[in-house]
Amino acid sequence: MAVPTIIRERTPQLIVLAVILALNAIISPGFFSIEIQNDRLYGSLIDVLNRGAPVTLLAIGMTLVIATKGIDLSVGAVMAIVGAVAASLITSGYSLPATLAGALFVGLACGIWNGALVALLDIQPIIATLILMVAGRGIAQLITEGVILTFNDKPELIFVGSGSFLSLPMPVIIWVVVAILAILVVRRSALGLLIEAIGVNRRASTLSGVNSRVILLAVYAVSGLCAATAGVIAAADIKGADANNAGLWLEMDAILAVVIGGTSLLGGRFSLVGSLMGAMIIQSLNTGILMAGFPPEFNLIIKAAIILIILIVQSPASQAAMANFRANRQTVAIKTESREHAAR
Amino acid sequence: MANAQPLLSVRGVSKAFLGVSALENVDFTLQAGEVHALLGENGAGKSTLIKIITGAYRRDEGEVLLEGTPIHPRDVVDAQKLGIGTVYQEVNLLTNLTVAENLFLGRQPKRFGLTDVREMNRRSRAILDTYGLDIDVTAPLANFSVAIQQVVAIARAVDISGKVLVLDEPTASLDAHEVEMLFAVVRQLRARGMGIIFISHFLDQVYEIADSITVLRNGRLIDTVPVAGLDRLKLVSMMLGRQLEADIKRTIDPNTAKSEPLVSLRGLGKRGSVDPLDLDIRQGEVVGIAGLLGSGRTETAQLVFGIERADSGTISVGGAPVNMTSPRKAISQGFAFCPEDRKTDGIVGDLSVRENIIFALQAQRGWMRPLSRSEQEALADRYIAALDIRTSDREKPIKFLSGGNQQKVLLARWLATNPRFLILDEPTRGIDVGAHAEIIRLIIDLCERGMALLVISSELGELVGYSSRIIVLRDRKMVSELTGDEISTDHIMKAIASHGATGEAA
Numbered sequence: 001m002a003v004p005t006i007i008r009e010r011t012p013q014l015i016v017l018a019v020i021l022a023l024n025a026i027i028s029p030g031f032f033s034i035e036i037q038n039d040r041l042y043g044s045l046i047d048v049l050n051r052g053a054p055v056t057l058l059a060i061g062m063t064l065v066i067a068t069k070g071i072d073l074s075v076g077a078v079m080a081i082v083g084a085v086a087a088s089l090i091t092s093g094y095s096l097p098a099t100l101a102g103a104l105f106v107g108l109a110c111g112i113w114n115g116a117l118v119a120l121l122d123i124q125p126i127i128a129t130l131i132l133m134v135a136g137r138g139i140a141q142l143i144t145e146g147v148i149l150t151f152n153d154k155p156e157l158i159f160v161g162s163g164s165f166l167s168l169p170m171p172v173i174i175w176v177v178v179a180i181l182a183i184l185v186v187r188r189s190a191l192g193l194l195i196e197a198i199g200v201n202r203r204a205s206t207l208s209g210v211n212s213r214v215i216l217l218a219v220y221a222v223s224g225l226c227a228a229t230a231g232v233i234a235a236a237d238i239k240g241a242d243a244n245n246a247g248l249w250l251e252m253d254a255i256l257a258v259v260i261g262g263t264s265l266l267g268g269r270f271s272l273v274g275s276l277m278g279a280m281i282i283q284s285l286n287t288g289i290l291m292a293g294f295p296p297e298f299n300l301i302i303k304a305a306i307i308l309i310i311l312i313v314q315s316p317a318s319q320a321a322m323a324n325f326r327a328n329r330q331t332v333a334i335k336t337e338s339r340e341h342a343a344r
Numbered sequence: 345m346a347n348a349q350p351l352l353s354v355r356g357v358s359k360a361f362l363g364v365s366a367l368e369n370v371d372f373t374l375q376a377g378e379v380h381a382l383l384g385e386n387g388a389g390k391s392t393l394i395k396i397i398t399g400a401y402r403r404d405e406g407e408v409l410l411e412g413t414p415i416h417p418r419d420v421v422d423a424q425k426l427g428i429g430t431v432y433q434e435v436n437l438l439t440n441l442t443v444a445e446n447l448f449l450g451r452q453p454k455r456f457g458l459t460d461v462r463e464m465n466r467r468s469r470a471i472l473d474t475y476g477l478d479i480d481v482t483a484p485l486a487n488f489s490v491a492i493q494q495v496v497a498i499a500r501a502v503d504i505s506g507k508v509l510v511l512d513e514p515t516a517s518l519d520a521h522e523v524e525m526l527f528a529v530v531r532q533l534r535a536r537g538m539g540i541i542f543i544s545h546f547l548d549q550v551y552e553i554a555d556s557i558t559v560l561r562n563g564r565l566i567d568t569v570p571v572a573g574l575d576r577l578k579l580v581s582m583m584l585g586r587q588l589e590a591d592i593k594r595t596i597d598p599n600t601a602k603s604e605p606l607v608s609l610r611g612l613g614k615r616g617s618v619d620p621l622d623l624d625i626r627q628g629e630v631v632g633i634a635g636l637l638g639s640g641r642t643e644t645a646q647l648v649f650g651i652e653r654a655d656s657g658t659i660s661v662g663g664a665p666v667n668m669t670s671p672r673k674a675i676s677q678g679f680a681f682c683p684e685d686r687k688t689d690g691i692v693g694d695l696s697v698r699e700n701i702i703f704a705l706q707a708q709r710g711w712m713r714p715l716s717r718s719e720q721e722a723l724a725d726r727y728i729a730a731l732d733i734r735t736s737d738r739e740k741p742i743k744f745l746s747g748g749n750q751q752k753v754l755l756a757r758w759l760a761t762n763p764r765f766l767i768l769d770e771p772t773r774g775i776d777v778g779a780h781a782e783i784i785r786l787i788i789d790l791c792e793r794g795m796a797l798l799v800i801s802s803e804l805g806e807l808v809g810y811s812s813r814i815i816v817l818r819d820r821k822m823v824s825e826l827t828g829d830e831i832s833t834d835h836i837m838k839a840i841a842s843h844g845a846t847g848e849a850a
Contacts, residue, residue, distance in 0.1 A: 190706045190714035193699060200694045207651065207689055208757065209675040209707040268694045 013261060013277040016310055020281060021045075024288040031291070040164040044287060046172070052283030053171035054079065054230035054247065058254035059261070059275040060175075060182050061111075061223030066258050068219055069199045069267030070118060070125035075227040075254060077136020078110045079247025082231030084143035087151055087241035096156040104228045110136075111224020115217035129220075133251070140243035150240035161236025171233045178229060182222075183272050192270075195219060199267025253282055260310055281310070349412050351376040351539040352397070352428075352508050357406030359392055364747060366392045369406070370565045372558055374508065374539040379530060381542045381554035381571070383583055385637055385802045389563040390543055394510055397541075398430045399423035410507065429501030430510040437497055439486035444468035446485050447500050471499050475529050491522030495529055502533060509533060510541045515549055527553050545637050547576065559583055576841045580636075584804050584837065603627065604663070606796045607765055609648065611657035617643040620656050621822040623815060625765065630787060630797040632811030634804060634836045640820035641800045642684055645767050648798070649681040650674040661765075675708055677765075680758035684769040684800070686747065690754045693743035697735050698724035700742045700753050705760045727756035732782060748779030755786065765796045772803060784810060804833040816840060 024044070025031040034043035058075045065072045086103040094102070110132060117128035151157055163170045186192040197205045198212050206212045230250070235241045259265065260281055261274030285306055289299045312318055354372040358365070367389045374380050384390050395401040397408060399417030407414050410426060417423035420430070437446045444465045445452075452459040453467065468481040475495055485493055494514055501509055511530070515523045530540060530553060542554055550557065551571060559566040559582040566582050605624035613620035618640040625631050635641050646652040648659060650668035658665050661677045668674055671681070683689035692700055701724045702715055709715070715723070724738045731752040735745055742753055751771065758766060768787070772780045787810050791797055801807045807814060808831055816824040816839040824839035826832075 188714070189711050190709070191711040193695075193703075193706060193714075194711055197692045197695060197699075197703065201688070201692045204689055204692050205703075205707070207649075207671050207681065207683060208704040209672050210703075211672060211707075215711075 010262065010271070010274050010277060012314060013274055013281065016260070016313075017277055017281050017284065020284045020288065020306075024284060024291065027288060028291040036167065039167060040169070041167050044291065046169065048280065048283050048287050049172045050169040051287060052279050053175045054234050054250055055253045055257055055282060056175045056276060056279040057178060057226045057230040057233075058223075058250055059257040059279045060179055060272060061219075061226030062251075062254040063258050063261070063263055063270050063272050063275040064182075064186070064195060064219040065125070065223050066255070066263055066265060067195045067199045067267055067270035068216055069202070070216070070219070071129065071255065071265070072114060072220060072223045072227075073126065073129040073251050074110065074114060074132035074136055075223060075230075076247035076249060076251040077133045077140070078107055078224055078227035079231035079234055079250065080140040080241075080243050081110065081136050081143070082107045082228040083235035083241040083246045084140040084149065084243055086157065086232050086235050087149040088143055090151050090154045090157045091149060099157060100160075100232065103232050104225060107224045107226075107228020107231065108221055109224070110227070111221040112217065114224065115220030118220060119213040119216035137243055140241070140246070144241050144243050146243075148240050148242050152239050157232075157236050158239050159236070161233055161239075171237070174229060174233065178226065179272065179276055186272065191215075196268050196270065199270075254279075256307060257282055260307075260314070262314075282307075350374060350409075351378075351411060353409040353412075354393070354397065355407050355409070357393070357396060357403045357408065359396060359401060359404050362746075365563055367396070367563045370560065370563075371568075372565070373568070374541060376539050377534055377537045378556065379534055379540045379542055379554045381544065381550045381557045382560070383543075383550065383557055383579070384560035384566075385583060388560040388583075390560055391512070392563070393560065394430070394512060394541070394543070397423070397508075398428055398510060424501075424505050427505045427507030428510070429505030429508070430512065431494065431497045431501050431514055432512045437485055437493060437500070439493070440484055442482050443472075443479060443485055443488070443496055444481040446496055447471060447481075447503065451504075471503055472496070475499060475532070489522065491518050491525055494518070494526060498529060498533075502538070506538070508539045508541065510543075512543045513545070514542075515544060515546065523549065547579065551576075577837055580837045580841050581833070583636075584802055584833075606662060607648070608660040608663075609657065610660070612644075612647055612654050612659060613656045614643070614647060614652060614654050615656075617652065617820065618647060618817075619821045621815075623822075625796045625798055627764070627796050628791060628794045629812040630791045630799055630810050632807040632814040633798065633800040633817060634807055634814055634840070635817035636840060637802075639817040639840075641817055642769055643820070644817070645681065645769050645798065645800060648674070649679060649767060651681075672707075675704065675761065678763050679765045679767065680704070680761060680763035681767040682751070682754050682758060682769060682771060684773065686750055686754065691742045691750050694741055696739045697728070697733065697742050697745070697753055698738040701727055701756045701760060704757045708761055723760055727753075727760065731756055731786070746779075748783075751783065752779065755783070759790075763795065765798070766790065767798045767800075769800045770802065771799065772801065772806060804836050808833055808836070 021031070028044070031044045034041055034045060036042070062072055062075065082103045085106045086099055089099040089102050090096070114129050114132060117123045117131070118125050160170055165173050186195070194205070194210050194215055197210060198215060202212055227247075231247060234246050257278035258275045259278070261271055261276070261278035263270040263274060285303055289302050294302065350373045352374040354370065356369050356371065357367060358369055359367040370389065370393060372393065382390050382393065392401065396403045399420050399422050409415070410428070415426055417426060417428070438449070441449065447468045448464050453463040454460060455463070465481050472479065472481065477492065477495055479488065479492065485496065498509065498511075514526060518526060530542070534540060542550070544550055554571050556568060556570050557574065557579070558568040559579070561583065603626050605626050607625045609621060609623040611620040611622065612618075621644070623631065633641050633644065643652065647654045648668070650670045650673050653669065659668050660666065666673070666677055674681070692703065695703070698720055702720045705723070706715055721738065727733065728735065728738060733752045733756065734749050742750060745753065771783050771787070784806060787797060787799065791810070799807065799811065811831060814826045814831055814836060815822050816826070816836055818840055826835050
């Protein structure tokens with residue numbers, strides 16, 4: 001019973017995803033083919049799942065933040081910081097578990113910083129997270145001392161970015177596990193309800209006994225953790241920490257994924273599944289544009305145009321227009337029918 | 345005077361929002377050269393009437409005549425052009441612009457297509473001169489006191505409109521001297537033959553400035569009377585009403601008065617909001633709080649529930665002092681609070697009736713211990729049936745329910761937490777008659793089952809009906825505690841109206 005509801009609620013996203021995948025298949029015929037080499041799945045679809053990992057992870061945290069009527073602009077910068085931390089820890093000789101723990105801890109701290117500004121000092125989320133967005137790359141550069149810190153000789157960390165497990169690339173395994181965990185925690189506990197309530201009416205929630213500050217702090221902390229995970233994957237993927245470019249503009253892709261997924265920026269009702277689909281839509285676009293072989297300068301323009309179309313189709317104005325159109329067609333049909341009756 | 349054609353005449357105007365009537369068949373007549381006070385408690389329909397006159401709302405029924413001609417203002421600008429100007433409590437000017445720019449914003453004198461600043465300043469000085477105001481019109485408005493900003497706002501409204509001036513609580517943030525200055529301006533405009541509608545909660549000011557008074561209550565016209573010779577007590581009773589009294593007089597068990605108090609307030613107060621007060625509330629007792637708007641009623645409840653922090657005094661629960669630092673703390677003591685403003689403080693609009701009902705209980709349990717879906721549904725169904733909440737579906741978003749049903753959902757939300765002490769702030773405001781009676785019955789029922797209740801209400805008849813004791817607040821002070829036979833609307837109104845002259849600080 002539960003699965004059909006999810007599918008019914010996310011029909012627009014499913015249709016968009018299907019259309020874009022179909023377009024990809026038309027442009028590059030081998031798009032849907034998947035083959036196994038060296039015990040690992042290869043193919044464009046797998047590539048979409050794999051390359052989409054960072055945005056998907058960011059979108060999970062971003063969904064929860066946006067549901068509380070907030071926003072987290074710092075996630076791209078946090079990816080850069082965490083990548084730098086991971087690279088400098090592993091090159092300083094720490095073990096993989098210590099490196100991962102250190103990296104995730106730094107991401108968590110970044111999230112708590114944002115959450116403290118928003119929840120304790122009541123700073124508007126867009127400004128509060130802008131601070132770390134601006135400062136974050138500077139911090140990352142301080143950690144890497146201004147160079148791209150590479151770790152070509154650390155296969156254990158590289159494995160996180162390009163290894164595979166059960167024939168699937170590690171990034172895919174990681175985001176799927178994080179997503180399932182997040183969905184279970186949010187929907188099996190009362191957290192989802194409390195987050196939505198804060199987003200709809202924070203004052204009423206506080207007056208009803210919800211610990212709004214703690215929950216706000218927690219969603220920003222989760223967003224920081226998700227960004228940290230994405231940051232480790234991105235660094236491991238290029239075998240180095242690039243303070244300037246790691247996660248650049250990905251906060252925008254994450255916000256876009258959430259919006260395409262059907263969660264309102266006004267807060268309240270949210271859908272993690274929708275955001276995951278949104279992230280996959282964005283990544284399918286990216287992959288499709290690359291495979292189509294357009295000159296690279298067109299990529300961003302084409303992407304913007306397609307996203308504009310998606311958002312126009314989803315906009316309340318066009319939804320209303322569609323409803324109107326349907327109603328009109330019915331009246332026209334009824335009128336024609338009655339006219340035919342009259343003619344007889 | 346009576347034969348002269350009125351300046352503004354409102355006849356049989358009605359307005360409803362989403363099927364809830366806000367104004368029903370109201371008449372209102374304003375003569376030229378008259379200051380006419382419009383009085384009524386919150387929700388009486390004052391602002392709805394004003395918004396219809398000034399074009400912010402469209403009326404559903406009735407007509408509005410300006411100098412005998414029917415008018416249909418499309419919006420506020422349209423009404424201004426017709427001659428009806430408004431000045432609000434919060435000055436709606438731009439404080440970063442100069443005085444002259446504020447006076448002429450949107451209609452600056454032009455020269456070669458550019459603003460003629462010199463001409464604008466000259467004319468501004470001339471306008472303000474007529475009000476006896478000699479200020480630097482090229483200085484930013486923010487440099488001046490609220491009172492002067494208020495006069496500038498009036499000058500602008502009069503200059504644009506010039507027939508009817510609506511003053512919506514213009515004195516709320518002024519001191520006594522500034523009020524005098526404002527009233528001098530108002531008297532001058534009256535002498536010029538303008539009609540002025542004056543809205544205020546300060547009865548002393550109404551007596552000082554107004555020529556006649558129209559009282560609204562629950563969206564209906566109560567009466568229009570001349571101020572001269574109007575008894576203050578009669579005015580208060582017109583505003584608050586005195587119906588329902590006989591129907592619901594509750595019998596009070598004399599034994600409850602002897603039991604130990606559940607909640608004791610000692611010297612509880614907060615500067616600028618409530619003066620320190622003592623109060624005991626026992627189990628099986630309804631303590632009523634009466635007083636006009638702004639008397640400190642809601643503020644007292646907010647201190648008890650930890651929404652605002654008291655800066656003096658203590659709260660004890662069952663004899664042990666409790667530091668009320670937050671609503672969570674209050675809830676953990678078995679407190680519950682239904683706020684006055686349902687929309688901003690109560691309902692979580694987009695969530696369903698079910699989610700709103702289980703909300704406080706779930707918040708109390710914490711996020712780790714969720715109520716299962718079947719528990720939630722059982723709880724919701726039980727309260728929907730018990731309180732007769734009219735909704736097509738328990739999954740319907742609460743924002744689509746009527747006010748009375750939203751109020752019942754909020755009551756259900758708190759009853760589900762099984763509280764020992766329930767605070768209700770205006771529980772029957774803005775809800776239909778049927779739900780009204782049910783909520784009163786529920787209050788009595790809860791009390792008889794041993795709950796302690798603190799109820800704030802402007803409906804004195806109601807309050808008299810169910811309260812074991814009533815405290816009366818005036819000007820942020822507790823002025824009277826009524827027990828036993830003293831509990832009557834007459835005593836309450838006398839307590840509110842007595843020493844009326846103490847309002848000079850307003």
